[in-house]
Amino acid sequence: xxxxxxxxxxxxxxxxxxxxxxxxxxxxxxxxxxxxxxxxxxxxxxxxxxxxxxxxxxxxxxxxxxxxxxxxxxxxxxxxxxxxxxxxxxxxxxxxxxxxxxxxxxxxxxxxxxxxxxxxxxxxxxxxxxxxxxxxxxxxxxxxxxxxxxxxxxxxxxxxxxxxxxxxxxxxxxxxxxxxxxxxxxxxxxxxxxxxxxxxxxxxxxxxxxxxxxxxxxxxxxxxxxxxxxxxxxxxxxxxxxxxxxxxxxxxxxxxxxxxxxxxxxxxxxxxxxxxxxxxxxx
Amino acid sequence: xxxxxxxxxxxxxxxxxxxxxxxxxxxxxxxxxxxxxxxxxxxxxxxxxxxxxxxxxxxxxxxxxxxxxxxxxxxxxxxxxxxxxxxxxxxxxxxxxxxxxxxxxxxxxxxxxxxxxxxxxxxxxxxxxxxxxxxxxxxxxxxxxxxxxxxxxxxxxxxxxxxxxxxxxxxxxxxxxxxxxxxxxxxxxxxxxxxxxxxxxxxxxxxxxxxxxxxxxxxxxxxxxxxxxxxxxxxxxxxxxxxxxxxxxx
Ligand SMILES: Nc1ncnc2c1ncn2[C@@H]1O[C@H](COP(=O)(O)OP(=O)(O)O)[C@@H](O)[C@H]1O
Ligand SMILES: [Mg+2]
Numbered sequence: 001x002x003x004x005x006x007x008x009x010x011x012x013x014x015x016x017x018x019x020x021x022x023x024x025x026x027x028x029x030x031x032x033x034x035x036x037x038x039x040x041x042x043x044x045x046x047x048x049x050x051x052x053x054x055x056x057x058x059x060x061x062x063x064x065x066x067x068x069x070x071x072x073x074x075x076x077x078x079x080x081x082x083x084x085x086x087x088x089x090x091x092x093x094x095x096x097x098x099x100x101x102x103x104x105x106x107x108x109x110x111x112x113x114x115x116x117x118x119x120x121x122x123x124x125x126x127x128x129x130x131x132x133x134x135x136x137x138x139x140x141x142x143x144x145x146x147x148x149x150x151x152x153x154x155x156x157x158x159x160x161x162x163x164x165x166x167x168x169x170x171x172x173x174x175x176x177x178x179x180x181x182x183x184x185x186x187x188x189x190x191x192x193x194x195x196x197x198x199x200x201x202x203x204x205x206x207x208x209x210x211x212x213x214x215x216x217x218x219x220x221x222x223x224x225x226x227x228x229x230x231x232x233x234x235x236x237x238x239x240x241x242x243x244x245x246x247x248x249x250x251x252x253x254x255x256x257x258x259x260x261x262x263x264x265x266x267x268x269x270x271x272x273x274x275x276x277x278x279x280x281x282x283x
Numbered sequence: 284x285x286x287x288x289x290x291x292x293x294x295x296x297x298x299x300x301x302x303x304x305x306x307x308x309x310x311x312x313x314x315x316x317x318x319x320x321x322x323x324x325x326x327x328x329x330x331x332x333x334x335x336x337x338x339x340x341x342x343x344x345x346x347x348x349x350x351x352x353x354x355x356x357x358x359x360x361x362x363x364x365x366x367x368x369x370x371x372x373x374x375x376x377x378x379x380x381x382x383x384x385x386x387x388x389x390x391x392x393x394x395x396x397x398x399x400x401x402x403x404x405x406x407x408x409x410x411x412x413x414x415x416x417x418x419x420x421x422x423x424x425x426x427x428x429x430x431x432x433x434x435x436x437x438x439x440x441x442x443x444x445x446x447x448x449x450x451x452x453x454x455x456x457x458x459x460x461x462x463x464x465x466x467x468x469x470x471x472x473x474x475x476x477x478x479x480x481x482x483x484x485x486x487x488x489x490x491x492x493x494x495x496x497x498x499x500x501x502x503x504x505x506x507x508x509x510x511x512x513x514x515x516x517x518x519x520x521x522x523x524x525x526x527x528x529x530x531x532x533x
Contacts, residue, residue, distance in 0.1 A: 055486050078494065086490040093480070094487035097499050098410040098433050099292075105500035110492030118500055136502055138292040138408065140437035154491060 004067065005031045005162055005193055006052060006084065011061035013047055013217075021047040022058070023217045029162065029195055034188055036204035036225070037197040039214030040239045045197035046089065048214075049166050052195075053086040082111055085160030089167045091147035100126075100142070100150050101135045107158040118157075125157035129183055145176040152183070163187065165196040169203060181207060205229050205243035206267055213238050226264045245271045252278055287349060291408040295340040300504045301411045303511055307334070308403040310518040314525070315395035322532060323525030324391035330521055331398040339406045346401060353397045361390040409433070414501060427497045438480065443473055 006029040013022040021044045029035055029052075039045050050056040051063055054070060054077045063070040065080060088094050097103035104125055108118040126132045129149045134142065142150065148168070155163065168184075169177045184207075188194055198204055204211050205225055212222040215238040221228060228234065229243050230250075242250075246264055252274060253260040265271040291297065296304065315327050336343045364386035369375040410433045417426045446469050450456065455465035485493075 050486065053490055055489065078492065081490060081492055088483070088487050088490070090483070092438055093483040094491065096431055096434050096484065096488060096497065098408065098430060099502070101502040102499040106488075106493075106498070107491045109498045109500065110494065115500060119503065122500070136298055138288075139434060140441075141289070141292060158492065 003031050004028050005065070007064040008048070008051060008058075009061050009064060011051060011058035011063070013051065013056060013058050015047075021217050022051070025061070025218045027212055027219050027222060029193060030210075031161075031193055032188075032191060033193060034184075034207065034209045035193075035195045036208035036211045037195065037214055037219075038199065038201065038204045038211050038228075038238070038240065039197070040199055043214050043238075044217040045214055046166055047217075049086060049164055049195075049197060052164055053084045054080050055086075082158065083160055084162045084164065085155040085158055087152050087155050087163070087165045087168065089170060091144070091151040094151045094154065095139050095147060098139060099135075100131070100137050100139060103139060103150060104154045104157050107154055111158060121157040121159070125153040128156055128186065129153045130179070145172050148172065148176075148180075152180075156187075160192070162193040162195065165194075167198060168196050169198065169200065177203075199240070201229060201235075201240055201243045202245070205245065213240070215239065226266065230264065249274060286345065287404045288408065290341055290345060290405045294406050296338065296406050297408075298504065299406075299510065300506045301407050301415070302506055303514060304403060304407050305412075305415075306511060307514040307517065308399045310514065311521070312396055312399045314518065314522055315392055315399065318522060318525045319529040320388035320391040320395075322528040323521065324388075324395040326521050326524055326528075327395040328398045330517065331395075331402050334517075335402045335405055339402075341405045346405065349401050349405065350394075350397060354394060357390055357393050357397075361386050361393070364389060411501075423496070430497065430499075435480075439473070439477065442476055443469070446472060 008025055008027040011022055011025045012020075014020045025044075025048065027037075027048070037045050037048065047056065051058060054063070054072065057072055065083075070076065070080060095103050097106065101122060104122045105118055108121045113121065122135075123132070126135055129152060131146065131149050131153060134146060134150070137146075139147070139150070148171070152165070152168070168180055172180065184194055184196075208225045210223060211225045211228040212219045213228055213234055214220070220238055221231075221234055226246070229246055232242065235242055245266075245268065248271060249264050256278065259274065259277075265274055311327050311331060315324060332343075332346060335341050335346050365378060365382040367377050367379060367382055369377045410430065413426055413429050413433075416429075417423060450465045450469060454461065456462045488497075
């Protein structure tokens with residue numbers, strides 16, 4: 001039995017100036033899952049994420065937390081944001097303090113934690129992102145990747161149940177991406193629900209349990225990652241391409257239809273294994 | 284300002300408690316102002332130079348460069364103190380030996396004071412001194428604005444620099460007309476971006492539980508007794524040396 005932690009039910013949102021950003025959008029986030037929100041640039045991903053932590057309020061439809069509609073009074077919003085942590089795409093939008101340590105201390109203090117508890121949260125968050133050595137560094141002397149880690153650490157220190165990241169890999173080099181994914185992996189193992197938005201199909205395919213395919217302000221379809229990304233029709237409508245691994249696997253299935261039954265390879269290694277069988281195996 | 288800020292964050296002593304560095308700089312400043320200048324001031328300047336360069340590991344060139352500007356100003360203006368105007372028989376400019384002595388001691392005192400401040404600027408980020416303001420009763424809101432401004436100044440400078448480079452890349456500063464137009468565009472775009480940034484920062488901070496108060500915890504730094512003792516020792520030593528020298532010279 002899976003339980004739904006957070007959901008959007010038929011939400012609409014129009015920015016001032018008549019930009020209709022979200023239309024009749026449905027989304028469910030189950031506890032403990034890894035969900036990728038996959039869509040082209042400008043499809044409305046950021047706008048959706050801002051609804052999930054109550055920053056924006058839908059003009060129609062509603063956000064459900066634990067099955068109950070979210071209310072927008074101050075107290076409910078503060079409570080929501082202590083459970084749902086949103087990391088923005090641009091770290092400079094979230095870092096305001098002169099040095100790293102002080103910046104990370106901000107969230108826990110807002111939760112009303114004591115000084116001692118805050119200090120241990122800061123140490124743990126910096127350690128989780130492997131940036132303990134940056135603790136005394138000036139924020140403005142960090143590289144983009146380092147700023148991004150600090151912004152994530154600032155959110156982790158609040159220990160949210162659901163961590164939402166807007167395009168977390170944008171602007172990171174391959175090493176930075178791997179590092180981030182391993183951090184997310186450890187978080188997932190300790191039970192945090194993870195949601196991130198991206199336009200990178202390969203990343204979504206290898207990382208996510210579920211994918212919500214997004215286009216023109218609405219979720220076209222949400223479901224198991226491999227099923228979503230094997231659907232050529234769906235991908236075309238969303239102006240996305242098929243992940244490289246799946247593309248190659250499909251080509252192999254044409255030659256060995258029996259293998260399609262094994263299920264699609266989910267990682268580069270699984271694909272290599274399949275390839276070895278094709279090349280080396282008996283006809 | 285930016286170079287000194289850079290060193291302030293990275294020098295060998297950047298982790299030391301600001302109060303330790305404040306004690307040394309402040310103490311020397313008091314000595315510079317109170318003790319006989321001709322003997323004490325040169326000692327202070329020498330000691331501060333050695334502490335900054337050998338202690339905190341700041342390049343001597345940087346120290347000299349930071350000292351140069353105020354020193355240049357002092358050296359060119361202070362000699363006028365030696366002159367005085369005499370109105371008894373028309374207007375006369377008079378040069379007096381006592382005047383010269385006064386001017387010299389003012390010059391030395393000021394240079395010594397500047398060397399103390401130079402040490403503090405190069406070893407301690409300005410922002411580390413701000414929490415001390417809260418303790419002396421500056422309202423929290425003012426302190427918060429100072430902290431936020433400090434960070435935003437750098438975000439702003441980065442934007443200005445990239446915008447400027449982008450304009451240069453497109454020949455924006457070739458000729459007077461282009462230059463004026465480019466500058467105007469840069470300023471307007473920076474203004475718009477600042478507004479946009481503050482809007483997004485509010486979203487970012489609200490996501491982190493911001494409810495109107497920017498409370499943060501500074502990294503825990505303990506005051507080292509050994510370092511406080513050495514600072515006190517150094518102050519006493521300089522004071523004694525200055526006074527003894529003064530007594531022997533007279
Ligand atoms: N603050 C805003 N004001 C007006 N329109 C906006 C604003 N932010 C985004 N939009 C518009 O809403 C649409 C969705 O944007 P966004 O949610 O940022 O997409 P994504 O994150 O998928 O790239 C775009 O057409 C964009 O131009
Ligand atoms: Mg976006």
